[in-house]
Amino acid sequence: MAAMFTGYYKFRERSYFLQQTADAIEEEVNAGTLGIGPYSEFGDVGEVEALKLFTQRVEGHRNEQRRRCSSWTSPPTRPPPPASRRRLDSASTRRTVLDDWEGDHNTEARRVLYVAGSRAQQLLVCAVHRKHVGRVGDLLAAKGVPYINS
Incomplete structure (x- = not known):
């Protein structure tokens, strides 16, 4: 019973973190599309720079999600596998x-x-x-x- 509950909890936690990351990425897309928040300073002429910032921020969200989920997918004594x-x-x-x-x-x-x-x-x-x-x-x-x- 305990193993089943732990497996369910891991699944729920992973789903929660994945949804949280998806929501954060969607927020970045909306901000970039509307030119608000960190993208407000770029305007039409800074599209390449805005895209670079967007990519950097999305990768930050993805790396944070990987860090949070790594404790659920690998034992704490072993480092998570490299992003291959x-x-x-x-x-x-x-x-x-x-x-x-x-x-x-x-x-x-x-x-x-x-x-x-x-x-x-x-x-x-x-x-x-x-x-x-x-x-x-x-x-x-x-x-x-x-x-x-x-």
Whole structure:
């Protein structure tokens, strides 16, 4: 009974933190769209700087959420695993999530990417390392997804 309650509590806590982070990111989107709060000083000419600030603040929210949830997903004696872009399932291949996406492989990493992207209601901002921008652009274009490369 205690194990079941602990599992339920962990699930509820994780859901709470995920919702809290989603709400904070939505607040950032609204502030950026309306040009209020920390985005009020940029105006129309500072769109690139506003986008940089937006990305920095959203990543801060995501890192805070990871920090809060790490105590529920890993023992306190072991540090949380590094934020890797490698596959999240147990297969010992060297494929990345982009390889899985291109190869249409059904993996946990690809499912996580899908869930993250499908939650966006109006705008999805995706920070991609410059060496992968072309690959991501090709994948989006192949599916007819409009995107801006900045």
